[in-house]
Amino acid sequence: xxxxxxxxxxLLGLALGSGxxxxxxSDTAFYGQSPPVYPSPEGTGLGDWASAYTKAKAFVAQxxxxxxxxxxxxxxxxxxxxxxxxxxxxxxxxGICMSDAGNGLRGTxxxxxxxSGISVGASWNRELALSRATYMGQEYRKKGVxxxxxxxxxxxxxxxxxxxNWEGYSTDPYLSGILVSETVKGLQxxxxxxxxxxxxxxxxxxxxNPTTDSDGNAVQxxxxxxxxxxxxxxxxWPFQDAVLAGxxxxxxxxxxxxNSYGCQNSKTLNGLLKTELGFQGYVVTxxxxxxxxxxxxxxGLDVVMPRSSTWNSNLTDAIANGTMEASRLDDMVTRLIAxxxxxxxxxxxxxxxxxxxxxxxSPHEAVIATSxxxxxxxxxxxxxxxxxxxxxxxxxxxxxPKLISVFGYDAYAPLKYDLSNxxxxxxxxxxxxxxQNGTLYVGGxxxxxxxAYIDAPIDAIKRRxxxxxxxxxxxxxSEAPTVDYxxxxxxxxxxAYATEGYDREALSDTYSDAIxxxxxxxxxxxxxxxxxxxxxxxxxxxxxxxxxxxxxAHLPGQDxxxxxxxxxxxxxxxxxxxxxxxxxxxxxxxALLEPSQPEGQYxxxxxxxxxxxxxxxxxxxDKDDDIEPQYPxxxxxxxxxxxxxxxxxxxxxxxxxxxxPASASILPGGNPRLFDELVTVTASVKNTGTVDGxxxxxxxxxxxxxxxxxxxxxxxVSIKAGSSASVTFxxxxxxxxxxxxxxxxxxxQRGTYNFYVGRNSRDLPLExxxxx
Numbered sequence: 001x002x003x004x005x006x007x008x009x010x011l012l013g014l015a016l017g018s019g020x021x022x023x024x025x026s027d028t029a030f031y032g033q034s035p036p037v038y039p040s041p042e043g044t045g046l047g048d049w050a051s052a053y054t055k056a057k058a059f060v061a062q063x064x065x066x067x068x069x070x071x072x073x074x075x076x077x078x079x080x081x082x083x084x085x086x087x088x089x090x091x092x093x094x095g096i097c098m099s100d101a102g103n104g105l106r107g108t109x110x111x112x113x114x115x116s117g118i119s120v121g122a123s124w125n126r127e128l129a130l131s132r133a134t135y136m137g138q139e140y141r142k143k144g145v146x147x148x149x150x151x152x153x154x155x156x157x158x159x160x161x162x163x164x165n166w167e168g169y170s171t172d173p174y175l176s177g178i179l180v181s182e183t184v185k186g187l188q189x190x191x192x193x194x195x196x197x198x199x200x201x202x203x204x205x206x207x208x209n210p211t212t213d214s215d216g217n218a219v220q221x222x223x224x225x226x227x228x229x230x231x232x233x234x235x236x237w238p239f240q241d242a243v244l245a246g247x248x249x250x251x252x253x254x255x256x257x258x259n260s261y262g263c264q265n266s267k268t269l270n271g272l273l274k275t276e277l278g279f280q281g282y283v284v285t286x287x288x289x290x291x292x293x294x295x296x297x298x299x300g301l302d303v304v305m306p307r308s309s310t311w312n313s314n315l316t317d318a319i320a321n322g323t324m325e326a327s328r329l330d331d332m333v334t335r336l337i338a339x340x341x342x343x344x345x346x347x348x349x350x351x352x353x354x355x356x357x358x359x360x361x362s363p364h365e366a367v368i369a370t371s372x373x374x375x376x377x378x379x380x381x382x383x384x385x386x387x388x389x390x391x392x393x394x395x396x397x398x399x400x401p402k403l404i405s406v407f408g409y410d411a412y413a414p415l416k417y418d419l420s421n422x423x424x425x426x427x428x429x430x431x432x433x434x435x436q437n438g439t440l441y442v443g444g445x446x447x448x449x450x451x452a453y454i455d456a457p458i459d460a461i462k463r464r465x466x467x468x469x470x471x472x473x474x475x476x477x478s479e480a481p482t483v484d485y486x487x488x489x490x491x492x493x494x495x496a497y498a499t500e501g502y503d504r505e506a507l508s509d510t511y512s513d514a515i516x517x518x519x520x521x522x523x524x525x526x527x528x529x530x531x532x533x534x535x536x537x538x539x540x541x542x543x544x545x546x547x548x549x550x551x552x553a554h555l556p557g558q559d560x561x562x563x564x565x566x567x568x569x570x571x572x573x574x575x576x577x578x579x580x581x582x583x584x585x586x587x588x589x590x591a592l593l594e595p596s597q598p599e600g601q602y603x604x605x606x607x608x609x610x611x612x613x614x615x616x617x618x619x620x621x622d623k624d625d626d627i628e629p630q631y632p633x634x635x636x637x638x639x640x641x642x643x644x645x646x647x648x649x650x651x652x653x654x655x656x657x658x659x660x661p662a663s664a665s666i667l668p669g670g671n672p673r674l675f676d677e678l679v680t681v682t683a684s685v686k687n688t689g690t691v692d693g694x695x696x697x698x699x700x701x702x703x704x705x706x707x708x709x710x711x712x713x714x715x716x717v718s719i720k721a722g723s724s725a726s727v728t729f730x731x732x733x734x735x736x737x738x739x740x741x742x743x744x745x746x747x748x749q750r751g752t753y754n755f756y757v758g759r760n761s762r763d764l765p766l767e768x769x770x771x772x
Contacts, residue, residue: 034258043335059337063088072302083287098146102167105369105449110370115557119556122552122554122579124175124576144352156168157170157534163499188246196250199262202262204255206597222606225609240669282332284305285305296310382559386563387553387577397639407481440496479518480518492527496509508539520541531554533555534580535580552576574638618634674734693719697715699755701755712736736748
């Protein structure tokens with residue numbers, strides 16, 4: 001297990017980079033440590049991996065030592081791929097192309113810019129997540145990209161100002177787990193490997209990598225100090241769902257975990273991932289995240305990106321001198337090749353990187369990966385990215401406005417976009433609160449994607465105005481714009497920017513707030529649209545009398561304008577729900593607002609203590625019920641209304657109610673008995689309004705000795721006006737259990753379980769209990 005933190009700390013003047021971190025023998029306690037888990041388990045072909053392993057072992061048996069070593073380290077080649085595993089021509093192995101990002105390809109042409117992870121989370125739609133991933137996977141395959149560097153479930157979103165929270169789905173592990181599972185299935189149905197990242201507890205960008213301070217002193221990466229129970233119940237949960245769904249690769253993270261670098265932590269790699277979860281794929285470093293040589297390989301790392309001088313012939317030297325077993329090298333390569341066979345990439349895949357230009361101006365084959373069939377899914381994923389949180393007196397949908405006035409820096413398309421600046425797309429990789437070079441359809445950094453076009457809000461509004469005979473005025477540059485007093489509606493577009501490499505400075509900014517306030521002071525019907533890469537508070541104007549509508553649009557992808565106009569005019573009914581909690585003020589997030597900083601005796605070995613345990617986001621707000629959120633987790637409005645009734649809770653017949661799951665052979669995802677269905681919950685939802693709509697029915701459970709409520713089910717249903725639908729939630733043993741650190745098992749406790757069904761984490765009209 002993981003040991004908990006102490007309050008006396010060792011000044012970690014230790015050779016952490018040497019890989020010996022798992023066998024520290026100091027008698028001085030320090031904040032977090034992981035026990036050693038050796039040797040690294042060999043992949044054996046569990047579950048449906050058997051055939052792939054048979055083929056892979058036969059392949060590896062033909063390799064020379066040098067060829068094996070070459071396969072354990074990729075290169076940053078001129079193929080246009082983010083990374084490349086070199087070919088072995090004599091055996092017909094063409095190599096493996098790996099590329100960003102988890103929401104669409106980056107750095108190429110003829111592909112779509114899909115909605116980001118946070119938008120998928122806002123959709124609460126597992127079927128849409130599957131369809132999105134399937135069509136996105138088709139594009140990767142057509143371009144010859146063997147492995148997508150995504151999806152993302154780490155960070156989970158522990159820190160409200162986290163710079164990469166937008167790449168993941170939600171602050172809730174259950175919601176994230178369901179959506180990552182569907183994403184893995186969809187992508188891999190197209191024979192594209194998934195690299196689920198960033199494994200694990202990677203919750204801030206600040207000090208994610210070693211650095212040097214202003215005095216020239218080396219500063220190690222931040223250490224995520226986390227206990228065993230929290231690890232299982234929160235951070236490991238969605239990764240487990242990804243493995244259960246068949247994920248073929250895990251990308252280990254930059255930071256340290258209990259003072260051991262993530263790519264050489266034997267507990268998380270050998271112990272949790274490869275043993276407890278039965279993972280049969282391979283582990284690859286995030287780019288430049290290798291901090292040890294042979295110790296990393298022994299701890300469970302399989303492939304390094306990009307190639308470094310640390311391995312190479314050192315691997316065979318280590319085998320010769322006995323510091324590494326030959327079987328470990330064989331297993332590293334077997335896991336890699338087994339993934340290639342597992343996805344039939346030996347028979348159905350184009351040449352690796354065939355459609356990826358090596359530079360913006362380089363000659364390359366025009367491989368068109370976009371398709372007509374994908375367009376409805378692209379649009380729907382953008383539509384369901386939007387969450388309507390305020391709609392005073394039903395100001396929306398719009399009703400044939402004569403004059404629409406549009407304000408704000410986020411309404412128009414970026415002034416430049418071509419492959420030469422695609423990586424940044426004008427999104428400078430720097431810490432910032434807002435992005436003032438056009439509408440924010442995606443965040444910054446390696447999660448950036450390449451749109452086939454950008455349909456900006458102002459473009460879509462003008463098209464609709466043409467159809468309706470409306471007039472449009474606009475001002476994208478003024479902080480205090482002039483407002484025509486005859487405006488029927490004023491639309492204000494602002495954003496909240498985030499990027500890889502930096503955590504955000506604040507949850508709001510005074511410039512954007514001033515635009516909203518100045519417009520609202522002069523326009524009685526002001527609707528604010530926020531393209532937000534994470535939580536964005538609205539304390540400066542949320543209660544302004546003239547702010548009649550607020551939409552959190554998140555990062556919808558290239559169809560951002562078209563999707564918004566469909567919602568504004570009622571062609572589509574809003575159905576998005578918040579995948580996080582919006583506080584009334586930043587201080588309400590408490591210690592989880594900002595990333596940890598190096599300080600005091602830990603200035604060279606930064607520590608981030610996850611001492612809150614599982615109490616992040618809505619769990620924390622529910623624990624301290626004196627703090628009322630502005631908008632609770634799961635919240636969102638519709639143009640219709642829904643009522644709930646007829647809650648039924650029943651135990652599944654013949655399901656074991658034993659305290660611990662029955663012993664069983666481990667399969668990918670862990671003990672299969674964890675996923676036995678124990679309880680079924682049903683309820684009825686009626687559309688009591690006059691408009692057809694989708695409702696997200698949510699199930700929360702109060703498990704004994706745990707948080708007040710935890711999400712354990714959701715069902716998004718389409719219901720015609722005046723009609724009803726039944727929603728069903730099937731609960732597994734894991735859903736009802738807590739992690740027993742002593743038994744190292746999931747424990748089904750004896751006691752009363754409270755069940756809640758409703759609209760969001762704070763609006764749950766149906767309640768019931770079940771006793772175990």
